[in-house]
Structure formats: C-alpha cells, structure tokens
Amino acid sequence: MNFASDNWAGAHPKIAAALSDNAGGYASAYGTSELDRVIERTFSEIFERDVSVFFVGTGTAANALSMSWAGRPGGIAFCHSEAHAIADEGGAQEFFTRARLRGVDGRLGRIDPDALDTAIRQYPAGFVHGGQPTAVTITQATEIGTIYQLAQIDAVSQVCREHGLPLHLDGARFANALVALGTTPAEMTWKRGIDIVSFGGTKNGCWCAEAVVVLDPAKAGDLPSMRMRAGHLFSKSRFVATQFAAYFADGLWLETARHANAMATHLAKAIGNVGSVRLAWQPEANEVFAVMEARTAARLREAGASFHQWHTPAAFDGTLAPNEALYRFVTSFATEADDVAMLAQAIGTNR
Structure with a gap:
C-alpha cells in the first residue's frame, strides 16, 4: 500500500x-x-x-x-x-x-x-x-x-x-x-x-x-x-x-497517466465512503488529499500504508479539528486496485 x-x-x-x-x-x-x-x-x-x-x-x-x-x-x-x-x-x-x-x-x-x-x-x-x-x-x-x-x-x-x-x-x-x-x-x-x-x-x-x-x-x-x-x-x-x-x-505515457488518475479516483471514492476520514477536496489528477486524525494515520501506517502528512494550503476552505491533519496519497502507474482496496479496508477497520 x-x-x-x-x-x-x-x-x-x-x-x-x-x-x-x-x-x-x-x-x-x-x-x-x-x-x-x-x-x-x-x-x-x-x-x-x-x-x-x-x-x-x-x-x-x-x-x-x-x-x-x-x-x-x-x-x-x-x-x-x-x-x-x-x-x-x-x-x-x-x-x-x-x-x-x-x-x-x-x-x-x-x-x-x-x-x-x-x-x-x-x-x-x-x-x-x-x-x-x-x-x-x-x-x-x-x-x-x-x-x-x-x-x-x-x-x-x-x-x-x-x-x-x-x-x-x-x-x-x-x-x-x-x-x-x-x-x-x-x-x-x-x-x-x-x-x-x-x-x-x-x-x-x-x-x-x-x-x-x-x-x-x-x-x-x-x-x-x-x-x-x-x-x-x-x-x-x-x-x-x-x-x-x-x-x-x-501511447504508453498516456496509458500510465490514465491508470494513475483512475486509481486516484478509485481511492477518493473509497475515502469518501468512510466517516472517520474525509476528502479535503476533489482530486483532479493522481494526488488525493484527506483529513484524518493523527491516531488514524498511525494505525494505517501500522497496517502497512505509506503516505505523507501535508501542509494545509492557505486557500483550504475546510476545517481541521485540533487532533486532525491533512495527508497526501499519490497513485502511479504501479498502483494496483488491490492496493486501494486494502487501504480502504484498513480505513474502515480503523474508524
């Protein structure tokens, strides 16, 4: 993951x-x-x-x-x-x-x-x-x-x-x-x-x-x-x-880009269906930004997921609770649907 x-x-x-x-x-x-x-x-x-x-x-x-x-x-x-x-x-x-x-x-x-x-x-x-x-x-x-x-x-x-x-x-x-x-x-x-x-x-x-x-x-x-x-x-x-x-x-370059974008869309939909984690904004390419509690992020990492905490853009129009932060998930040509499914399952398990 x-x-x-x-x-x-x-x-x-x-x-x-x-x-x-x-x-x-x-x-x-x-x-x-x-x-x-x-x-x-x-x-x-x-x-x-x-x-x-x-x-x-x-x-x-x-x-x-x-x-x-x-x-x-x-x-x-x-x-x-x-x-x-x-x-x-x-x-x-x-x-x-x-x-x-x-x-x-x-x-x-x-x-x-x-x-x-x-x-x-x-x-x-x-x-x-x-x-x-x-x-x-x-x-x-x-x-x-x-x-x-x-x-x-x-x-x-x-x-x-x-x-x-x-x-x-x-x-x-x-x-x-x-x-x-x-x-x-x-x-x-x-x-x-x-x-x-x-x-x-x-x-x-x-x-x-x-x-x-x-x-x-x-x-x-x-x-x-x-x-x-x-x-x-x-x-x-x-x-x-x-x-x-x-x-x-x-057209390999377009194929790999479409795949990465599609995996990001798939991931965004999975995150959008879990109450404890929410999308910061809708992704348009191959990067997904989500808001979650630090303890949730720690549990996802324990489950084998790699991702980064991210700074909050000045123009972000959402809100972050004191125990929440913004996290970035990036997909690529190598991302597989099973990776997304496993992450979604781990998020659901850690509500």
Whole structure:
C-alpha cells in the first residue's frame, strides 16, 4: 500500500526493457545520436509544431533552466505562493538565475489572474529598487492535485501578454493533467500562450527522463550553453532518449497517466465512503488529499500504508479539528486496485 509518491514507483517494465535492449553498442555522445534526433522529432509531432528539446536529469533542473532562459539577474519571476518551485526546490531557481521568485495567491494551487496582475504592477518599469518582472510559471497538474482548465491557462496567459512576460509550465505531471483534461499537448500549451515547458516523465514510469521544451525554436537562445554550464548535458544522452522512445511508443505515457488518475479516483471514492476520514477536496489528477486524525494515520501506517502528512494550503476552505491533519496519497502507474482496496479496508477497520 505505497501511496507516498509517484517518485517512489520504479520504472515501467517496457521502459526498463528498452534501456536494457539499448545498453550495448556505440552511439555518438552529447545529444548527437540518431535516437536523440528521432525523439526530438517525436516531441515536435506531439506538440504539433517544431520545438527545441533539451534533456536534463531532474525536474528542478528543468524549472531552473527554464527560468534562466526567461529571466535575467535581479529579475522577478512569479509563481503560485505554494508552488513546488518556490517551496520545494531549495532555491535552485534563484541560484541559477540570480533572480527572485515572488509568490502569488490563488485557490487550491492555481494562480489567481487578478492577483497576478496586481503583483506584477507592484514592480513598474524603471523602479530599480524593487526589481523588474521577468516571467511567470504555473504548475500543471498542481502540487495539490488540481488542474488548470484551459480557460484558466488563457486567463493567466493574457496577464503575461499584457505585461510582455513569457509563461512557463512546470509539467512534472504533464501527462496526468493532459489525460484529465482530455486534450492535446498543443491545446494545453502553445495554443494557450505557453512559451516553455518542463516536461516530466520520471513520475510517470521513466527511470530518469526530463526535458525543457521551447515551443518556438527561434527563441531557444542560449539554452544549449546554459544547460552545459548547469551540468545537465548528458554524455550518454541516448539513454534519456531511449526512455522517451519507450514512453511515447504506442501511447504508453498516456496509458500510465490514465491508470494513475483512475486509481486516484478509485481511492477518493473509497475515502469518501468512510466517516472517520474525509476528502479535503476533489482530486483532479493522481494526488488525493484527506483529513484524518493523527491516531488514524498511525494505525494505517501500522497496517502497512505509506503516505505523507501535508501542509494545509492557505486557500483550504475546510476545517481541521485540533487532533486532525491533512495527508497526501499519490497513485502511479504501479498502483494496483488491490492496493486501494486494502487501504480502504484498513480505513474502515480503523474508524
């Protein structure tokens, strides 16, 4: 009953097999192999336009390099006040960009466009004391399992365009959001005004496969040298390409995301049927947040369940009793229906 994180799940068997099958032989290094080129073309096919793709090792690196591409020293990038970028990446973006992140409020993980506009206007052109806006980043799916609907991305994008700022999408759970919306990568990104994407595969069945995708190759700029200086130009990048090749083959990436989302929906229904544990809000991707007493959480862990206590979002409109806390359960491609059933049974037993 492992619901700690989709980062805890291993690699999908088809991706692991692809790595093994391609482990031998020789291929040119540093992203110049034929397989690297094939996968770059595959990304363009997926996004329905020519894009520039830069493989990196981690989502944090993808986000930091994206903000470096968009920003400048002394600038200010805007994100949700509880976004992973500002809360959980150890200041990586400030380290890479020599700029600052400014948090913007919004309900359940999504930036409020009006609040974003107000925040940007606090740094008018020429006001050297405050710094100058450089970019906006949103997370899709958000850190608390919610989704920006396409119209909500449009609203944030409109604010960015009014202020002349590029818009970045942190897509660590890109596929989970995509299948939840039932849309296409093009519709969720550049057709909404997104300029650059951190495209994650690691949480969805890859071993270690992340990419920065610039949606207009003419604007890639210095990203090749920036990636080199950041230490994320893999010599044997064909092994990242190999993972993406298996990931995209026959729609595996969408299949694994649908499964993870379906398991989260199944889990949410199970939790919703037990009086001692209640949903904090409805999940929209593969993360489920529940409210329960600490003693209930302890009993579930004793029964073999893995999950994490979570901070309460500022915009949470529910209530917590003194003996209650918020807990996060994450599903993945590896989650089985029996895992959910066992957890539901354990919750019911511990009323």
